[in-house]
Amino acid sequence: MVLACHNLCKAFLEQTIVKTGSFHIEDREKAALIGINGAGKSTILKMIVGELAPDSGDIILTKGKTLGYLAQHQIPDSNRSILEELKTAKADIIRLEEEIRKTEQELADLTGDTLEARLLEYHRMTARFEQESGYSYQSELTGVLKGLGFTEEEFTKPVNTLSGGQKTRVALGKLLITKPDILLLDEPTNHLDLNSITWLETYLMNYPGAVLIVSHDRYFLNRVVTKIVEIEHGEIMTYLGNYTEYAAKKKQLRDARLKEYLNQQQEIRHQEAVIEKLRSFNREKSIRRAESREKLLAKITPLEKPEEDTAELHFALEPSCISGNDVLSIEHLSKSF
Ligand SMILES: Nc1ncnc2c1ncn2[C@@H]1O[C@H](COP(=O)(O)OP(=O)(O)O)[C@@H](O)[C@H]1O
Ligand SMILES: [Mg+2]
Known part of the structure; x- marks a missing residue:
């Protein structure tokens, strides 16, 4: 093992970023850190490299192991x-x-x-x-x-x-050459064209150390990683496998939760209907039975409706009027360094 994070907790003022989170990275393992924008991915990497301190929890880099980090926004500058x-x-x-x-x-x-x-x-x-x-x-x-x-x-x-973008590519190149035991890459493909992305995939697959990558590029992740660390609503979950396997597992979990939710909703509606019926008889005995059913109903903790699956979005945009051809026109522009 090269890196372990135990029970991480982190908030910015009132905003909780990580409320419960543990994961680890084995030697030579290639893993992805995924989550929607603003979920806390960059914050987690910053805590690992020590730029930010967690509110509680432990981050352990195995003794003697080296770490390299490519920040999402960084400005490497040099006369060289x-x-x-x-x-x-x-x-x-x-x-x-x-x-x-x-x-x-x-x-x-x-x-x-x-x-x-x-x-x-x-x-x-x-x-x-x-x-x-x-x-x-x-x-x-x-x-x-x-x-x-x-x-x-x-x-x-x-x-x-x-x-x-070029500076970030220089920083990435330097990091790869340094060959740390674990590479932390925050959205490294953002500044790369398709050829370079393909080159990086192969480079990382054969990389002799471990890698933890933040990326939204599922094709890239599918080729490179064998573990997905997900941050969602402040919770960190680990899934073994590539992105496709992760997506299938997520769908399975969501479907199971949705089924459970729908079953419970049906049961609640059934009980409510029976209670209404019993009350409508307006007899002492049926009212008592209605009341005891109401007590049982009150004890049920309602499940939350699982969120819609936003992984696949299909939409078409139609212009309501056709715009002119000239969106931007510039004349006599000059610029020199
Ligand atoms: N230094 C900071 N102070 C306050 N809020 C921050 C700071 N850094 C990040 N945040 C907030 O924390 C949330 C997670 O940010 P970030 O880790 O950059 O998300 P991600 O990389 O997953 O897109 C965002 O809502 C962001 O605005
Ligand atoms: Mg980020």
């Missing part, structure tokens, strides 16, 4: 180029490479015991370099950037000249 920015995630391996080059030059001037000792050191460093995929980090960086939709010409562009 896109490629240089990604390289900062590989600072350790780049430093080691420099050390190896330096040692190679020194070796030429050494003899005897000092040479032996330095050679041993050199072999140790190259072994580590190889073990940490030092020979392939350049192609790894290039692969991730291309996967996320950057062209090679763009690699040298300074990050602070990019659009918000």
Whole structure:
């Protein structure tokens, strides 16, 4: 297990966001965090990374495990180029490479015991370099950037000249390269085109660590996740399986609740009809029987009517009048950076 959340509780003033919630993420598990807009998904991720404190409950990141987080709204800014920015995630391996080059030059001037000792050191460093995929980090960086939709010409562009969406893609790329034990991604597909989404699906499916993703894209989720963590009316529920399996399970639960509700409504109406009948006889005995039935009826706790299933919405919009062709026209616009 890499992450566990126990009995989370969180409110903003009067507004309860999470009233009861526990879930956990196993090593290498790919899970989705879903819920309608404003349900509290971003808030849960912020509590996990420590940006917000829960009112009560525990969040446990297993000792020694690393965590990476892509916020829903973030503004990574830097003077570095896109490629240089990604390289900062590989600072350790780049430093080691420099050390190896330096040692190679020194070796030429050494003899005897000092040479032996330095050679041993050199072999140790190259072994580590190889073990940490030092020979392939350049192609790894290039692969991730291309996967996320950057062209090679763009690699040298300074990050602070990019659009918000491009900056988020740089932040995502850097996070993927860092390879934390658990990745928390808040709506990562919002800034990606279809090709990049497909690339990210495959990347995450093969990712060696765990992933917790917030996304409304059910096709994306179907390909990537094997667990759904749902936040609804402040309650956190876990469903094993992909999105389709989750949707089927939800429908089953809702149908069962609706049936129970309808049965109860029928029973209540039946009892009310019998009571009315008994009262209409207006005899002492029948009134007593009506009263005892009323007492029984009062003891029934009415079930709440399950909400309509809003997962599928079908509607067609027809314009009541045909609008003009020009919605926006701009002339002589100029803009420079
Ligand atoms: N720092 C905050 N202070 C007060 N209310 C907040 C704060 N952050 C979020 N909220 C409110 O909490 C609710 C859940 O927000 P959020 O976690 O962003 O939802 P989601 O990511 O599921 O769309 C929203 O109603 C939002 O307005
Ligand atoms: Mg959000």
